[in-house]
Amino acid sequence: MDVKVLSLFIQIYCEKKHGSAEKFHWEPSEKLQDLGVLPRPLLCKDCLGLIEYSANRRRLCPLDPKPTCRNCEIHCYQGDYRDMIREVMRFSGKYFLVYAFRHGLFKESWEIITHFI
Ligand SMILES: [Zn+2]
Numbered sequence: 001m002d003v004k005v006l007s008l009f010i011q012i013y014c015e016k017k018h019g020s021a022e023k024f025h026w027e028p029s030e031k032l033q034d035l036g037v038l039p040r041p042l043l044c045k046d047c048l049g050l051i052e053y054s055a056n057r058r059r060l061c062p063l064d065p066k067p068t069c070r071n072c073e074i075h076c077y078q079g080d081y082r083d084m085i086r087e088v089m090r091f092s093g094k095y096f097l098v099y100a101f102r103h104g105l106f107k108e109s110w111e112i113i114t115h116f117i
Contacts, residue, residue, distance in 0.1 A: 003055045004039055005108050008099075010051050011041040012092040018044040026051055035059055050088070053081050089116045 007026070014023075021044035028038045032055050043051065093113045100109035 002108055002112055003035055003051075003058055005100075005105060005112055006054055006058075007039045007041045007051055009088055009092040009096055009109075009112070010043060010047050010054075012095050013088040014041075014043045014047040016095075017091065018047065021045070024048060028052070028055060032056070032059060046084075050081060050084050054085065085116055089113050 014021075023042045023044055025040045025042055026038075026048055027040070028035075029052065032038060035055065035058075038055070041051070089112070096109055097106065097113075100106045
């Protein structure tokens, strides 16, 4: 499930950009339990909102395979969240691809990055 990979992206972004903010572990809400065991990254309040929102959108998305956002009819990311997730992808993408390559997550990561930008 790519919420796992997504949470890593957001965590890298939060570490580098919001280093001094107060951090909390993400507690996925109950309705996300059907996604299985989710990671609990340490994030600031804004980023917690983003991961919760993202995970919910993924859960509700009926499309498979997922189109890129630009070609998607649903446009599940609205307004501010869409801007935020795109910034996360642009920022964390370059850090993360190196990590992903080492950890065998390259394909998933690439799919997620290209999904959003
Ligand atoms: Zn943050």
